[in-house]
């Protein structure tokens with residue numbers, strides 16, 4: 001048993017100045033009451049001195065392995081020109097590595113990506129180099145690396161599937177290094193009180209490394225992986241994957257398991273590869289990465305096996321393809337709401353699309369930090385009015401579409417308090433509000449990293465709430481986010497506690 005006392009508690013009256021106590025037993029919350037009701041109880045106890053007790057946070061979309069991998073790469077963030085990028089790569093190339101991998105390249109730092117590609121080829125003619133841009137949806141693989149590792153494309157700058165296919169040919173970091181980085185990543189998530197994490201897209205080529213890693217990691221996080229429905233097509237193997245033989249170190253609240261399928265229908269808005277129903281400024285509607293037939297195949301497969309399906313859709317036309325496919329399945333009797341299909345990102349969802357998704361009982365997981373990070377690019381690509389309706393959380397809530405909020409780590413750091421702030425404030429780069437009508441309340445934003453996120457993982461009641469029967473894993477906040485001013489939210493210090 002363990003008692004936490006002298007704290008306000010999530011959803012137990014936000015004005016409460018701290019007189020509550022939570023008693024935990026065997027990893028579960030046993031009861032909640034006033035601190036004085038527990039006077040004289042004989043068990044270890046923690047005085048929270050007015051800190052706010054929330055349930056441990058839930059990341060509704062990210063890539064754990066990608067976060068670990070990023071720690072082993074050259075970080076290009078903060079570099080504003082190609083000279084600085086090349087300097088950082090050159091520094092890393094001094095060590096004997098199979099390939100220099102650099103991440104967080106900002107595409108808009110150079111006038112022409114083709115010219116940048118030529119420069120990288122020329123300046124690194126005997127060093128293999130891979131540079132991924134911030135979204136991870138594209139990057140450079142220099143001529144030397146392509147030749148050395150058998151990448152067929154003769155272009156240096158690659159996007160979407162071409163880029164991921166090419167990356168799969170490049171050497172992985174040493175396993176020991178990856179494991180060490182994974183331990184640091186695990187610590188990072190826990191220090192931010194995030195205990196539920198996603199392995200957001202697993203292809204055949206990465207499954208073995210995932211399993212080896214999670215076997216060795218024996219994690220205390222709950223990591224839920226989503227596999228490609230096109231890669232794992234042996235029904236017998238599939239049954240094993242889902243029934244648990246791949247669930248490493250699995251206890252009730254920690255370990256690795258497969259939660260369902262994931263498909264990627266389009267690209268990203270900042271690279272103008274999100275698939276849109278209307279042109280970007282300057283033309284083009286983006287890329288549809290999967291044919292409607294393939295989307296139907298994935299939906300049919302998820303429905304026939306009774307699995308959850310997550311679909312990366314940024315553009316409205318991409319989301320339309322996914323929703324239409326789910327509607328076709330529903331017309332034949334499928335219960336989509338029971339499978340909790342999730343639109344991942346839903347960057348340009350329209351009111352009409354959200355109404356249709358809501359009718360089917362689908363969910364959407366938004367990426368609010370996009371507003372802050374890439375607002376200038378979005379405004380340039382879409383104009384201020386369309387950019388204002390990106391990640392339209394307020395309309396989603398109005399339409400009854402259950403929504404969650406994610407960081408897509410490693411695209412942005414796994415800071416869910418930042419996601420909450422961005423969803424509420426919607427501040428762009430120069431602190432101007434982008435899409436004022438889509439701002440939501442702190443309560444609504446918290447639901448997206450607590451109870452709605454638990455619902456997304458079919459774990460409502462067990463997670464996302466501080467109530468009897470839920471796991472005793474907590475986020476301890478040094479201020480009450482529901483009573484402090486909104487501008488203080490990013491400064492709230494979060495720590496993790498459990499019992």
Ligand SMILES: [Zn+2]
Pocket residue numbers: 061062063200408
């Ligand atoms: Zn992602």
